Amino acid sequence: MLPLDFSAASNMASSPAMPHDPEWVTVHQHLHSLDPSGQRFATVIRDTIDQLLNGEVTGRYDWKTLFKTEKTHAGTVVEINLQREFKFKDGVNMDYQIQGVDVDCKYSQQFGGWMIPPEAVGHLCLLVWADDYTSRWSAGLLRIKGEWLNRGNNRDMKLTVKAEHRDKIAWLWHNSALPENVLLHMDAADRAAVFAQTSGQARLNELFRRAQRRRVGRNVVRTVAQQKDYMKRVRGNGGARSALRSEGIVIMGDYASHQNIAELLGLPVPQEGEFVSARLVQANLRHAGLPQVFFDGAYWAIASSEDPPETGPILPKPTSPKKVTKGVIDSGRSA
Structure with missing residues (x-):
């Protein structure tokens, strides 16, 4: 990208x-x-x-x-x-x-x-x-x-x-x-895997699983979901955030607290109407020197292929303050 x-x-x-x-x-x-x-x-x-x-x-x-x-x-x-x-x-x-x-x-x-x-x-x-x-x-x-x-x-x-x-x-x-057309520029096999799913929710889950560390705009979500309530399919409470958390995949939106996390981890920062997904793990010695951020009770780093899957963190509430100090986001939790 x-x-x-x-x-x-x-x-x-x-x-x-x-x-x-x-x-x-x-x-x-x-x-x-x-x-x-x-x-x-x-x-x-x-x-x-x-x-x-x-x-x-x-x-x-x-x-x-x-x-x-x-x-x-x-x-x-x-x-x-x-x-x-x-x-x-x-x-x-x-x-x-x-x-x-x-x-x-x-x-x-x-x-x-x-x-x-x-x-x-x-x-x-x-x-x-x-x-x-x-x-x-x-x-x-x-x-x-x-x-x-x-x-x-x-x-x-x-x-x-x-x-x-x-x-x-x-x-x-x-x-x-030009803001990227993610579906157009995805690997063909990944794109096929997204559209092979039989429901809008399953397609969105696969999108955020396969298009990690990239800005995904609202129109991409709309195209993949092909449902009028497409934004609901991203959020927690049954949406992609809930479905992918067990794999460690976190989906950050355009809220200030989410943008702060993305920036501190060196990820593309989601702008208005955008999302960025990434698999996170609790930081350990293997992640020394790599970007880390503290929220949901632990320090988190971007997972590598060597990191086994683990349940991911819960993102801060959208109403959380913007202030971040030394990679620490101290705020409430949201789905």
Whole structure:
């Protein structure tokens, strides 16, 4: 899994100087003020792809399984969801008005495949690209000039940006990490084992058993469970947390106390709507020097293949305080 690094330093690409285009400067600066790290953009793209896959109903997780009409509609859905997230005003002649500037929005799953309508020439375009297979995405601004476009043969006369002029795109975020589509990137045998289970609960148990130490988003859970009460299937009291505890597997959610445990153990930290599972064991001499955390009455470490299975700890209650001191989380218990 590619690490998610939403720091502005790593994701903001250097942009070509455009000193004579004050509208470009205004839009560029405003977008970065709304989302300095790019995390909000990345989340919208991830959620949009998952929305199109509609895994809860269809069980799909792979872009290639979309119908042609769904793929064609993807650009419109990205455009709508970005507008909802950032509350852009409707444009006068283009899709958006950002700080008083008309901006068109174009999305493509294929880099360079943005379809530019003739009426966009002369306007700023927000060009968005994402690839679920490489878990990368980009978004940049381009002032459309006719001489930079390939001539189209399609009926609506839409054009594409010539490859030699793509360097004119001023990237806001370039080749940044897209939250992983866990089902798509799982080992094929592990994925088959998940979907071989006959009930939603059993599939979720197998998912968290086989996709350990990875962020698993709500949409993945929805796709695997294919049940309206899918979140209930993760929790204790009969959910995956209860079922897997006997194997030592703990499922951390987006609660502060759970995030603290994940961070102290060196695991990916689950963000909003995410889970991270890992098999834990009570720490002993074999774990000396490895990350450990104290909760539920003992010090716990991530299990290795040499550690025999043992019953895992009970996670702190979601209402527990955030404070953690020297790897110790002193809080109540929850299922």
